[in-house]
Amino acid sequence: MLDGELAPFKLVDYGSGTSVIVNAGVYKQELFRMREDEGFEGSGYDWASLAAVFLEERMPELTGVVRFDPEADMFSAYSGDREAVVRFARAFRAACEDETLIRDLFSRAELD
Incomplete structure (x- = not known):
């Protein structure tokens, strides 16, 4: 049920936590194209930069609880606290669907 609510994001439970x-x-490739002249291409690292701004500004209580482990072809946020990951995922997914908000947050993302 949660995966349908979070799509295209997907929750993965593993022994010591959740991602x-x-x-x-x-x-959201069109979002990253807005700054492709700066080097953004929509990689997992670019997603992590966007998610870091989101976490810092919108959910600072989860800073240090939810961490990022991006790769070129995948963004991953994880924690030993499953509820923290679920809260982050729901809020970040909602932010991604709010075009004005996500563009504003992305304007402050820094290229990794």
Whole structure:
């Protein structure tokens, strides 16, 4: 049920925690194209830069609880606290669907 609510993000439970992942290069590519002249391409690292701004500004209580582990082709946020990952995933997904908000947050993302 949660995965349907979070799509295209997906929750993954593993022995010591939970991750939320999304494949890079598909979802919200038009957002990353806005700054492609600066080097953004929608990679997992670019997603992590965007998520870091979101976390710092919108959910600072989860800073240090939810961490990022991006790769070129995938964004991943994880924690040993499953509820923290679920809260982050729901809020970040909602922010991604709010075009004005996500563009504003992305304007402050820094290229990794």
